[in-house]
Amino acid sequence: MPAPAIDVRAITKRFGDFTAVNRISFEVDRGEVFGLLGPNGAGKSTLIRMLTTLVEPTEGTAIVGGADIVGDPNAVRRTIGVIPQAMTSDLELSATENLLIFAKLYGVPREGRKALIAELLAAVELTQWADKPVKMLSGGMRRRVEIARGLVHKPSIFFLDEPTTGLDPVSRTAVWEMLRKIKAERDLTILLTTHYMDEADKLCDRIAIVDHGELKALDSPLRLKAAVPGENTLDASFSGMPADWRATLEGLPGVEEVTVDGPVFRLASANGPATTMALMSAASEAGVTVDSLGIQSTSLDDVFVHYTGHQLRDALQAPSPTDRLIRR
C-alpha cells in the first residue's frame, strides 16, 4: 500500500495555557480531497499552519510529501502549494507578475517559465486580465490568482485554508469549479479547511470534523450522514410544555433520537411526515403551543450537531500569531 500523502501523528499546539490543537492524528491518501470542517476557533487554521511549516508544533509531528515538518521543513515546502486564508497576492502587481515572483522563489527554471505562467492563468481563466493589477480584480478572481500561484512549482500536495471565505456565492461556485477542474487535470492531493458545510460536502472525498482542537469524526460525507440516526430532522420549539415533554417526543412514531439545543428540540426521524403528524396531534392533546417547526433531510449540519453537541456557529478564539489590528 503506498505511503499516505499526509500522515499526521498526534500533533498538538499550545499557546500558553490555551490548547488550540490537541493530539490530532489522521492520514490523507494520495490524490484525495480531504476537508477539515469546523467552526471558527476549532483549530483548523492552526493545524494547517503546522502542516505547511508556518507554525511549529508543541508536540507530535506530521509527514507531508515524505518529509517531516519538524525535521526537514524545507523539503516539505518544496512539495506543497499553499493558499493561506488571507489574500497574499501583491495588489500593486499584476497576476502575471505575482506568478513570476513566486516562480523565481521556487526556483522554476527560466526556460519554460513564461509558458507555464500562461498555462496556469489559462487554467484559472484569467488570461484576459493577466496584466491588470490584482487590486482591480474581484475577490473570486484574486483567489484564482492565488490558486494559480500555488501551482506554479507543480506541487504534489495543495493546502487551502478557507478558500472561499468572504466571497459571494457566484465566486464561491467559480472557485469550486476551478478546484475540481485542476484536480481532474493534475495528480494532486488537496487538503482544505472550511466552516462551510456545503463546501465540504461538495468538494471532499473525506471530511474530518474538528471542534475545540480535537478530531470528532472522520469519514466520507455519505457515511458521516448515514451514521446520524434518522433520514429526516425535525427542529421544533414549544411553549407551555409539561415536564415530561421530551419523553413524549421520544415516543412519537419514527423518532430515533431527540436532542435539545437551547429552546429547540431536534428529532431525528426515519419517517419525517409521520412524525410531524404525530407531533402536532400530541401537542394539541397536551395543550402545548408549537412555536416553530422545520423539517429537512439529514445534512452535515446534523452530522456536526451529532458529533459535537452544538451547531456550527462562530465562537471566540484565542489570538493566533497573525491576529493583528488590521486583519481583525
Add this chain to the structure above:
Amino acid sequence: MLAIVERELRRFRRSPALIAMSLIMPVVQLVVLGYAFGGTVRHLKLGIVDQDHGVPAVHLREMAGAVASGNKTFATSLYPDVGTAVTALRNGHLNGVLTIPPDFSRRVLSKDDPHVALIEDNTDGFVSASLAGAMSSLVEAYDLPPESARRILTTTSLDVVEVYPYVPYIQYLLPGSIVMSIFMMVMIGGGIIFIDDKARGLHEGYLVTPISKLELILGFTVSGAVKAVLAGLVLMTLGTVIAGVPNPFEPMRLVRLFVVILVTSMALVSMMFLLMVRMSDPLLPRALFGVLNTILYFPSGAVYPQQAFPAWMRGIAVCDPFTYAVHALKSLVLKNTGFVAIGFDLGFLIIFSIVAMSAATLLFKRTL
C-alpha cells in the same frame, strides 16, 4: 533573494505617492529651515532715552542713526523718559532701550568712566544677542581714536582667515537633509510597509516557500538599501542645486558621495530591520517614526554644532549613526575632502550595519 528584491522594487515603482512623501519632507525642511535660521537678524526696534542732550550724547545718537540707515540692524525711536520706554519694551513694541544718563557728556569729556545702558528683552536669545552685539560694536567704534598716522600699529590685532568660501546655513543643513531623506525612505518605504504586510498576512506567502532565512533578510535589506540610496541621490542632486553648492558634479566628489550614501543606507536599513524584526502591531512603527526622527536627527549636529549640547545629548550623538553620516557628508559637501577625512565615519557606519544586521538575523523568526 533576487526575487524578493525584484518584488519590492516593482511595488516601489508603482507607488508614486510613497516616493513623493519620502522626498518632499526633507526638501521642504531644507528650504524652510535653511532660510528661517540662516539669515542675519535685522529690523529690530531700539528706543533711545537721552537724558543728557550734550554733544557726546548727540554724537552717540547719530551713530545709532547711521546703523539704522546702513545695516538696518535696528531702527531707532526717541522716548522722553525711561519709564515710558521700558513700558513700551514690556508691551513688545521695542526689543531694547538705550539709556544715555544725564552725566554722560561730562564723564566723556573728563574721561571719567562714561557708560550707557542697554535694557533688552532677553526672552528671545537670538534677538538679544544680536542687539547686544550691535550695541557693543557701536560703543567700541564710539571710543576709537582718530585714524592714526602710524604705519605700524602698536596694539595686538586679530586677522581672521577663512579656509573655505562662505557657507550659507542652507548648505550647512544639506548633509542632514540627505540623511533625513534616506531615513524617511527606510522607515516609510521599508519599515512601515514591512509591518503592514506582516499584519495582512502577506509574509505567509513567502514563508511557505523554500526560501532560506538569510535569503529573506538579504532580500528585504538589499531592496530597502536600493530605495534608500535612490532617495539619498535625489536629495543630494536637488539639494545641491537649491543650496547653491559650488562644483556640485565634480566626478570624484560624486563617487565619494555615492559611497557615503550607500553606507548610510545600509546602516539605517539594518537599524530599521532590527527595530521591526519582532514587531507586529502596525501602529508601532508609525508611533516610533516621530520619536526616532527627533532623537536621531537633532543630536547628530545636522542643525547646530554638537559642541553646544549638554553631556547627555552628546552621549546620544556618539551612538547615533546620523552623526557619522552627517559628518561625512559635511566633509564632502562643504569641504570637498577625500576618503581619509571620512574614514572613521565610514568605518563606524559599516560596523554599525554588521552589528545591527547580525542581531536582526538572530531575532528573525522563520515561522509565524
